[in-house]
Amino acid sequence: xxxxxxxxxxxxxxxxxxxAAACGDKKSGEKLKVATSPxxxxxxxxxxxxxxxxxxxxxxxxxxxxxxxEMGKELEIMPMSFDACTTAVSMGTVDMAISGFxxxxxxxDGFNLSDFYYPGDNESDQVVIVRKEDEGKYTKPEDFAGxxxxxxxxxxxxxxxxxxxxxxxIVVVGDLGTALLQLKKGDFDAMAVAKxxxxxxxxxxxxxxxxGFQFEVDDKYTANVIVMKKGADDLTKEVNAILKKAYDxxxxxxxxxxxKEMAMSxxxxxxxxxxxxxxxxxxxxxxxxxx
Amino acid sequence: xxxxxxxxxxxxxxxxxxQVFLLEGVMNTLKLTAIAVFFGVLLGTLVAMAKMCRFKVVxxxxxxxxxxxxxxxxxxQLYIFYFVLPExxxxxxxxxxxxxxxxxxxxxxxxxxxxxxxxxxxxxxGQTEAxxxxxxxxxxxxxxxxxxxxxxxxxxxxxxxxxxxxxxTSLASTFFLGDLMTSYLLVGGATYLRFEALIIAGVIYxxxxxxxSKVVAAFERRMARGTAD
Numbered sequence: 001x002x003x004x005x006x007x008x009x010x011x012x013x014x015x016x017x018x019x020a021a022a023c024g025d026k027k028s029g030e031k032l033k034v035a036t037s038p039x040x041x042x043x044x045x046x047x048x049x050x051x052x053x054x055x056x057x058x059x060x061x062x063x064x065x066x067x068x069x070e071m072g073k074e075l076e077i078m079p080m081s082f083d084a085c086t087t088a089v090s091m092g093t094v095d096m097a098i099s100g101f102x103x104x105x106x107x108x109d110g111f112n113l114s115d116f117y118y119p120g121d122n123e124s125d126q127v128v129i130v131r132k133e134d135e136g137k138y139t140k141p142e143d144f145a146g147x148x149x150x151x152x153x154x155x156x157x158x159x160x161x162x163x164x165x166x167x168x169x170i171v172v173v174g175d176l177g178t179a180l181l182q183l184k185k186g187d188f189d190a191m192a193v194a195k196x197x198x199x200x201x202x203x204x205x206x207x208x209x210x211x212g213f214q215f216e217v218d219d220k221y222t223a224n225v226i227v228m229k230k231g232a233d234d235l236t237k238e239v240n241a242i243l244k245k246a247y248d249x250x251x252x253x254x255x256x257x258x259x260k261e262m263a264m265s266x267x268x269x270x271x272x273x274x275x276x277x278x279x280x281x282x283x284x285x286x287x288x289x290x291x
Numbered sequence: 292x293x294x295x296x297x298x299x300x301x302x303x304x305x306x307x308x309x310q311v312f313l314l315e316g317v318m319n320t321l322k323l324t325a326i327a328v329f330f331g332v333l334l335g336t337l338v339a340m341a342k343m344c345r346f347k348v349v350x351x352x353x354x355x356x357x358x359x360x361x362x363x364x365x366x367x368q369l370y371i372f373y374f375v376l377p378e379x380x381x382x383x384x385x386x387x388x389x390x391x392x393x394x395x396x397x398x399x400x401x402x403x404x405x406x407x408x409x410x411x412x413x414x415x416x417g418q419t420e421a422x423x424x425x426x427x428x429x430x431x432x433x434x435x436x437x438x439x440x441x442x443x444x445x446x447x448x449x450x451x452x453x454x455x456x457x458x459x460t461s462l463a464s465t466f467f468l469g470d471l472m473t474s475y476l477l478v479g480g481a482t483y484l485r486f487e488a489l490i491i492a493g494v495i496y497x498x499x500x501x502x503x504s505k506v507v508a509a510f511e512r513r514m515a516r517g518t519a520d
Contacts, residue, residue, distance in 0.1 A: 038467065039480025046477040048311045078387070079467035084370070091374040177485030204483045207296065266481040 032073040033094040034064045037082040041200055041263035042256070043100040043119065053077055059119045059259040060098045060224075063246070070242045086111070089227050095235065097227040102156050107227065112236045116223030117243050119256045125195035126160055126215040129202075131184060135209035138190065143213070144168040148188035150179050157192035160215045183208065196260065203264045300487040308478045312491055316474030317499070323460040323470060326392045328453050331399025338404035343411070353404075360401035366462050368394050373466055391463050399456055406452065410444035411437060443514045450507035454500050461496075471495060 036044045044058040056077045068075035085097040145167035151158040153172045161170050171188045173179035183191045184207050341353045372394035414437050422432040464472035475492040479485035
């Protein structure tokens with residue numbers, strides 16, 4: 001039995017060593033590790049025609065690249081689910097998370113948040129989408145009396161619904177893709193989303209349209225922030241300085257247009273659509289995301 | 292919901308993204324599964340041996356190991372392996388893929404060890420008693436009498452473990468490790484044709500698991516035939 005245990009131990013060690021040797025990814029140079037959830041066009045998504053770090057595209061990825069370049073570090077994107085992003089920040093696995101986070105009190109309490117950055121221009125629209133047949137049906141808050149409106153759980157849109165559509169019945173949803181299915185299926189009749197999101201939805205899906213209603217929003221709640229570990233004050237300062245530089249140079253709008261164009265062509269390419277060349281003109285609407 | 296669009300959308304997605312699903316998704320899923328089950332079986336065999344050894348202390352700790360792993364969700368284990376262990380063991384320098392593969396191996400080992408233990412203990416005690424009374428040593432009894440019969444119980448169950456693991460690797464998509472479920476997230480996230488992407492991924496999973504489960508079932512029948520002798 002003793003021999004067996006020794007063999008067991010030896011084998012276990014072998015396993016670990018081979019595993020370690022198989023992928024000896026040694027640290028090289030200074031890296032800026034950024035967590036993101038790349039399933040969220042146009043902020044962060046994957047260009048499936050590319051490989052490795054190259055494949056992560058979108059507004060947030062351009063911003064991450066910009067920050068890394070400004071810091072003189074090599075960018076390493078670590079993809080993970082949205083929930084895992086904040087875990088990664090608090091564990092110290094990554095330096096920051098850039099994934100369309102919007103400002104929230106609990107995030108402010110638990111993390112160091114950067115100053116706001118704006119996908120697109122200095123304002124961003126929040127709208128309500130409906131099924132195609134209801135297009136333009138709801139234009140005033142009173143129109144929503146008794147109507148079921150879907151909104152992501154603890155999102156900006158949810159609080160906007162509570163404030164500005166007091167008579168509606170809010171249906172809380174998890175992920176946006178599923179929510180879109182629920183809307184089309186009839187689980188609810190309208191859905192509150194960011195305008196940029198709505199544009200991507202509508203470009204890929206003929207079954208949804210704008211309701212005709214638009215929320216009134218305060219800048220503070222619509223811009224995005226970068227999430228960093230609580231207490232990483234030097235890093236936060238550095239990031240804020242870089243954000244200011246990016247804002248002053250006016251690249252946000254350009255990035256956002258580019259990101260949106262890429263997102264819209266994700267389904268459109270190869271599927272021949274005669275007047276596809278107009279695609280880029282639709283882009284340009286500023287937007288903020290709340291996952 | 293407009294069902295008429297789903298068919299054409301699936302075709303459209305498939306034409307554009309079949310490589311993402313098949314070349315990346317399926318390959319990575321099979322790779323993860325193979326690694327997890329192969330090392331899981333090796334480790335699981337050792338764990339099973341330790342679980343049946345005569346030292347009480349060893350049995351106790353192995354029992355704890357098995358209970359902890361079988362008693363906690365695999366997703367939780369992935370989080371621990373992905374976030375906590377790299378901090379505790381920085382000298383290992385594994386890639387995220389390998390950490391998750393390691394987590395799946397460890398998970399698999401606990402289940403496999405129970406399969407092996409159960410398979411061995413399912414062999415009738417009379418077999419051991421008869422062998423010992425015919426003068427075979429304990430080691431001979433194990434190797435020549437008990438194990439050959441236990442293999443009959445164990446192998447089909449290992450096949451099922453492979454199928455289970457194939458489905459559980461989908462949790463690797465939490466960290467976008469390129470498995471089939473990641474393919475769904477990426478394609479669905481870029482195009483917002485999530486339902487269509489889900490269906491494609493689901494059909495591929497079925498194409499993988501269905502033939503496998505048929506093979507395991509056939510194998511099981513084959514193994515059962517031997518007992519009639």
